[in-house]
Every structure is written in C-alpha cells, then in structure tokens.
Amino acid sequence: MLEIALHILDIAENSTRAGARHVNIHVDEDPGRDLLTLAITDDGAGMDRETLTKALDPFYTTKKVRRVGLGLPMLAQAAASTGGGLILNSEPGKGTRLKVTFGLRHLDRQPLGDVAGAMVTLIAGNPDIDFSYCHERGEKTYVLSTEEIRKEIEDVPINHVEVLRYIRSHIAEGMNEIGSEA
Amino acid sequence: MAKITIEDLKKIKERVHAETALRDGHLRVKVTVHMGTCGIASGAKEVMDSLLKEIEEAGVTDVAVTTSGCMGLCSREPLVTVEILNQEPIKYEYMNPNKMRQVFKRHVLEGEIQNPFVLARGSETQK
Numbered sequence: 001m002l003e004i005a006l007h008i009l010d011i012a013e014n015s016t017r018a019g020a021r022h023v024n025i026h027v028d029e030d031p032g033r034d035l036l037t038l039a040i041t042d043d044g045a046g047m048d049r050e051t052l053t054k055a056l057d058p059f060y061t062t063k064k065v066r067r068v069g070l071g072l073p074m075l076a077q078a079a080a081s082t083g084g085g086l087i088l089n090s091e092p093g094k095g096t097r098l099k100v101t102f103g104l105r106h107l108d109r110q111p112l113g114d115v116a117g118a119m120v121t122l123i124a125g126n127p128d129i130d131f132s133y134c135h136e137r138g139e140k141t142y143v144l145s146t147e148e149i150r151k152e153i154e155d156v157p158i159n160h161v162e163v164l165r166y167i168r169s170h171i172a173e174g175m176n177e178i179g180s181e182a
Numbered sequence: 183m184a185k186i187t188i189e190d191l192k193k194i195k196e197r198v199h200a201e202t203a204l205r206d207g208h209l210r211v212k213v214t215v216h217m218g219t220c221g222i223a224s225g226a227k228e229v230m231d232s233l234l235k236e237i238e239e240a241g242v243t244d245v246a247v248t249t250s251g252c253m254g255l256c257s258r259e260p261l262v263t264v265e266i267l268n269q270e271p272i273k274y275e276y277m278n279p280n281k282m283r284q285v286f287k288r289h290v291l292e293g294e295i296q297n298p299f300v301l302a303r304g305s306e307t308q309k
Binding site: 001006009010013017063065066069070071074114117118120121124125126149152153154156159160161162163164165166169170173 | 186190194197215231246252
C-alpha cells in the first residue's frame with residue numbers, strides 16, 4: 001500500500017463492514033506545523049475496549065477466511081515512519097474514529113495519491129452509505145458530500161456511471177483549486 | 183475545462199431520466215471487484231478505474247458495479263467476479279487494467295468467458 005488514498009479506501013471499507021450509514025473522511029494539510037492529518041469517522045457498530053487494543057495487531061482479525069488483518073497495522077507503520085502516529089477511538093454502538101498523523105514534508109511520507117478514484121470506488125461499491133470527503137489546506141477547504149449530491153439527483157442512483165464521473169472530476173477540480181500539494 | 187457546478191448534476195439527472203424512460207431498467211450483468219486490503223494492495227483500485235472507464239466509453243446502462251471484501255484467496259488478487267443474469271458467476275484472478283478491459287469487452291458485452299484468466303466458476307458463498 002503506497003498511497004494514502006489506498007489506505008483511505010481500505011479503512012473506509014472497514015466502516016462499511018461495521019454497518020456504518022455515514023463515513024466522514026477528513027484530510028488536513030498543515031504546512032505551518034508540517035503535519036498531514038487524516039481522520040475517518042463512522043457511525044458503525046464500534047468496538048469494545050478489548051477489540052480496540054487488538055485492532056493494531058497484524059495477527060488479529062474478525063474474519064474467518066484468513067488469519068491476518070493488515071489494514072490498520074500497515075497504516076500505523078506508514079504514519080510512524082514519518083514521525084507521526086495513529087489513534088483509534090471507538091465505543092460499541094456509537095462508531096469509530098481514527099486519526100492518523102504524518103510528517104507532511106517527511107521524505108518517507110506516502111503521497112496522497114488518487115483520492116478521487118478511491119472515493120469513486122467507495123461510492124460505487126456502497127451506494128447505500130453516505131460519504132463525505134473534506135480536505136483542508138491552510139485557509140482553503142474542499143468538501144464533497146454524497147448527501148448533498150443525492151438531494152440534487154433525486155431518484156438517479158448515486159452509483160450511476162455519469163454521477164460517478166461527475167464526482168471524480170469534482171474532486172480533481174476541488175483539490176486543484178485549494179492547491180493541495182500532498 | 184469548464185468549472186463543474188451543481189447545474190451539471192441537474193443535467194445528468196435529466197439525461198438519465200430520459201434514458202430510463204426508453205428502456206425497462208433491467209441490470210443484465212453484475213461485476214464485483216474484490217476490494218479487501220489484499221486486493222487494494224495488489225491493484226484492485228486500478229482495475230476498478232479501468233472498468234468504470236470502459237462502462238462509460240461503451241455507454242452501457244445495464245451493467246452494475248460493486249465491491250466486496252477479502253474472500254481468503256489473497257495470493258490471487260486482484261479478483262473480479264462477472265455474473266451475467268441467470269448464469270453461473272465467473273471469478274477472474276490476477277487481474278490488471280488490461281485484462282479488465284478484455285474481460286469487459288469480450289465477456290461482459292459479448293458473453294464470451296475469458297478462460298485463460300478464470301480462477302473458478304460459482305460463488306464463494308452459499309445462498
């Protein structure tokens with residue numbers, strides 16, 4: 001996993017499996033503090049304290065088909081190698097909040113990568129879930145919300161090819177406008 | 183490129199409404215791209231990108247795209263399942279954008295199974 005966008009896709013997939021209705025993704029590029037922060041919040045099933053402590057163990061998984069669970073450990077490692085870290089908060093029945101920090105200008109920081117493609121994949125695969133993507137850089141902010149889009153398209157499915165293409169270009173243009181350099 | 187506005191969504195809505203009025207709205211094929219950690223790490227997102235691009239270019243409206251999690255065959259990822267209505271699902275292994283284009287053009291559009299890429303026939307879950 002060599003792009004932060006792929007980690008977003010991977011981690012948000014966990015939220016969908018936890019039965020979340022809303023998944024909010026927030027990225028903050030802060031050149032002043034030399035920090036890149038990624039936060040993913042969901043309203044899924046959440047985890048109890050015991051599961052939470054095991055979640056970062058690569059040999060812990062709730063799945064039955066294999067014995068490893070590498071998603072979170074790989075993200076934690078990508079963050080740690082840039083002087084950052086990963087914090088996981090969760091409460092059963094309330095949802096989960098993940099916060100990851102990276103050294104923005106650190107040599108080993110993975111590029112943000114194709115966020116538009118990751119969001120389109122998430123939305124195409126989970127049309128019943130509402131996603132939001134918020135990206136801050138300094139004073140400027142870009143926001144995409146499937147809830148807002150749904151209001152406009154009414155009965156047209158959110159995973160219709162034309163809508164997905166709209167979302168892809170919307171993100172690409174928005175990121176360009178706020179001058180994202182991650 | 184012209185600036186993207188909310189007006190574009192309204193146009194999409196009108197266009198889709200006009201299209202759906204002309205056909206019965208049945209989905210003929212379901213394509214699943216397996217999107218577990220293992221799939222993503224081996225290139226499933228690029229496979230998904232090329233699939234969506236092909237659908238866009240072909241202008242077909244009867245193909246549904248979805249994602250699924252890991253099914254335990256991580257070493258053969260990226261995996262793609264093509265399920266044509268009333269036919270057995272076909273699972274393709276070691277996919278990449280090029281193979282995806284071929285599978286889309288030959289199998290999804292023309293019904294011709296691409297045997298060299300096939301991992302298995304059937305579903306991993308019992309119904």
